[in-house]
Amino acid sequence: MMRKLLLLLQTGLLLAGLLLLACIWLQRQALQQPLQISGEYLLDVSPGATPGGLLNRLETEQVLTGAFWLRQYWRFNLDEISLHSGEYRLLKGMTARDLLSLWQRAEVVQYSVAFIEGWNFRQLRAALAQQEKLEQTLTELSDQQVMAAVGWPDAHPEGWFFPDTYKYVRGMRDVDLLEQAARRQQQVLAEEWQERAPDLPYSDPYEALIMASLIEKETGVGAEREQISGVFVRRLRLNMLLQTDPTVIYGLGERYKGNLTRANLREASAYNTYLNPGLPPTPIALAGREAIHAALHPADGESLYFVARGDGSHVFSKTLSEHNKAVREYQLKRRADYRSSPAPKSTKETQ
Structure with a gap:
């Protein structure tokens, strides 16, 4: 009787070991697989999205396979990391591990808009309106309404925005960039005045x-x-x-x-x-x-x-x-x- 129990235990352990090895192999294969894309692929991650939901979506779109194993890898290795919203640039030759690494580093695609020395406010607004990746909230507002949105309802708009190149990610609002430029101009002017x-x-x-x-x-x-x-x-x-x-x-x-x-x-x-x-x-x-x-x-x-x-x-x-x-x-x-x-x-x- 004891020999049978010992044999069953050994068999169970062997099967468990084999199952664990199979899981490790399947997970490794899932991580090492190249993404099925022919060129640049922009993955838009909206606020509140989860790695599991995105992996399921990518599997449905046939960009990758083995979403289950990739979800388990994230859960047990990277679950404490918050997934940042924005766009992630996937390139031909990247693997699923590379994708998870992008998410881990929050390496979202950044865009830029330049405000040029000597521009007037009309030119600045035109440059903002041309940024397709920005959420446009100011296009229908008057100049004074724009200044109110920035927090300076009584200020004349001309000259109050620091000329520089500003970075942003998809979904950021145009008014957010203006607020950055206004704070920067205040800071620079105060420093120089001193x-x-x-x-x-x-x-x-x-x-x-x-x-x-x-x-x-x-x-x-x-x-x-x-x-x-x-x-x-x-x-x-x-x-x-x-x-x-x-x-x-x-x-x-x-x-x-x-x-x-x-x-x-x-x-x-x-x-x-x-x-x-x-x-x-x-x-x-x-x-x-x-x-x-x-x-x-x-x-x-x-x-x-x-x-x-x-x-x-x-x-x-x-x-x-x-x-x-x-x-x-x-x-x-x-x-x-x-x-x-x-x-x-x-x-x-x-x-």
Whole structure:
């Protein structure tokens, strides 16, 4: 009797061992199998999805087999890991183990959108609207409603978003990216304001941001930012009109078709710095850290004028006669009404 029981026990253990080996083999085969895809395959994992449900789905779609064994592997080895929602990029040649490893690392596909220095808010919104992977929540809202959604209902939208490249994943909202850009701009402006040069003609950081936007639009060569800032700051101190074309262009809005005329320069607008003293009422573009730094650290010097050479750089002049000579050399030969730099009038001269 004891021999029979011992034999049954040995047989049972042998069968159990064989069954365990079979399970290990089947699980290994399931993990090592190549995914049945012919090219790139984007697996969209929605919030609340489970590994088991996804594996069953992929088996139904004939992307893999042995979903049962893969579920058991996740359960006993990776169950404490949370499955992140988003898109996962599967490539030809990947195995089921590679897929589980992507989930384990939360290696979701990232997309990016760039907000460019010098863009206005209209251009920024257009760039956001083109991002197909973003959840679009702002397209039907006015600019002021967008600012309310960001949390600044009373703020003018121009200039309050830091120009940079922002990463996002499928399903993220457009307003989430705007909030990131707004927080970043606040942070950068606060940091630069704390380190500002003394005796600047700004009453608060917002005026420095306005100045930075002018510098951003006038600068074709980064090394000239502080010089251009110096010209503008000296003109403010002397109560001279800034007379910078980009402010007039901004005031024209969509009416501007690429040709700034003398009539435009005489047109009444809060942004016409040929007519209005001081800074315009708001920024006119996205300003990066370098432009903000330049606004708060203007270069010393005596120049009050600058004119574009046509290659992105400028000629800086101390006197009106020097400036007029540079204008004749670099601009009047090209177009009689071309203006690309502060002109010589002051507010006193226009009174």
